Amino acid sequence: MLLNHEIMYRASVEKNPEFEGVFWMGVKTTGIFCRPTCTARKPKSENVEFFFSVAEAMEKGYRPCKICRPLENPGTMPEAIAVMMNELTGNPDLKITDEELKKRNLEPATVRRWFLKHYGMTFQQFQRSFRLNAAMKKLQQGNSVFDAAYDSGFESLSGFQDGFKKVFGVAPSQRSQQKAMDVKRIETPLGTMYAGAVEQGICMLEFGDRSNLPETCARVALLHDARVVPGANVHFDHLETELQSYFAGALTSFTVPLAPAGTDFQKRVWQTLQQIPYGERWTYRQQAAKLGNERKVRAVANANGLNRISIVIPCHRVIGSDGKLTGYGGGVWRKQKLLDLERSVIGGL
Known part of the structure; x- marks a missing residue:
């Protein structure tokens, strides 16, 4: 545009x-x-x-302007909240009470509103989900229900069992029947993104201002037979490090493990996206030809639109046959910014 x-x-x-x-x-x-x-x-x-x-x-x-403050990144996670999130990631069993928030010069009601807006739950509910997520992973590692509950900061075994069943849909003793899709908010130069990860790798990376983000998150979790729960995941550190390098122009190929969920055809389409060289642009027809059938342009375009791992699976590198930018889930302007970034890096090499 x-x-x-x-x-x-x-x-x-x-x-x-x-x-x-x-x-x-x-x-x-x-x-x-x-x-x-x-x-x-x-x-x-x-x-x-x-x-x-x-x-x-x-x-x-x-x-x-003093009203809209254009020097600030809208929606960026406040520094004080970012600090607490890092603390929770390092120690999921941690409990930060309202009194602790006040000691940090934070108004509990303000923190509550921020978490309701960005996570759909209060800060205390967020921490509880974080602890339940950590407890489930301990159970899957062979810990007893008793140890997992108390090691994760729960003071009541019955409270832990009730909370676990509410979040995961099964009792702690049935943990082998359930998995978690960990979710984390990530700040980027193009705005807030939400990442999802399962044990195998990153399964979602979407921009936070997408209107259908909650539905997308739920759909990805369903495809992985998992429940969406805020929590730490080893793949998040890998992803964040590579995203920072990518936006700094220092990384042209991602290595973070991925776990895209879809049909066999969709997965083949997404694999061809990852074969598009950094800084290049393909048309949908070129992508379809790579799959062996140039007539499948529409099917390829539909599959691209269902890619839920933005940037890492680079659907932004596909344009229309007339050379114009086509739709992009994160907004056409972001597609242009990503293409401009890659072109500028290639030009400087």
């Missing part, structure tokens, strides 16, 4: 969140610049100009 003044002005008037991170609007009459979603009253079209980076706006002498 080619962005012109008219499209960007309309997006700003409509406060369209799909353009967050794509452009910033400078207001000539006030000397400030804003996000596309700024709630301040929009000036006339002739009184604004647009920039594709914060640095560009500031170089022209514009000051950041």
Whole structure:
């Protein structure tokens, strides 16, 4: 999509969140610049100009708006919460009470609202799910129900059993019948992403602003015969390290283990996506030809759309036969940013 003044002005008037991170609007009459979603009253079209980076706006002498705060990354995890998440990852049995939050100069109600918004549960519920996840893994390693419960911070065996059954759908004694899909929030330069992992590897990596994210998460878990539970997973560290290197332009091939769930045909399609060289663009017809049948363009496009491991399985490298960018689950603007990143790295090699 080619962005012109008219499209960007309309997006700003409509406060369209799909353009967050794509452009910033400078207001000539006030000397400030804003996000596309700024709630301040929009000036006339002739009184604004647009920039594709914060640095560009500031170089022209514009000051950041105090209402929408364009220098901050929207939706980024607050530092204090990031610290607690790292503590829980390192010690899933940890309990952080409301009193402990106050000692950290955090208002419990504020923390509660943040977790409800981003995880659909309160902070205390999140911690409980984290502990249940850790307990289930201990059970699968051969620990007794008693040891798993008390080693995971549960003070009551009956409370542990009730909570376990509520989350996993089976009693602790039946743990062999259930698995967990661990879920973690990850911050990237293109916005928040949510990763899912099972024992075999990463099974989901989606942008957090997708409207169907809860349904996608539930669907992936169902395909793995697992329950979605926030928790630590060894594959998350590997994924985060590689994502950081990728966005820094220092990594062109991912090695983190993957566990995509789908039909045999879908898995073959996703395998061809991983064969597209870094920095290159294929058409759907090229991808179909790689699979041995150029006439399966529509089937290939549908399978690409069902790829639930963004970036690592690079469906962003597939474009239309006319050279135009086609739909992308994370938004066409993100597809453009990813392609631009890879092209710039290739150009510098």
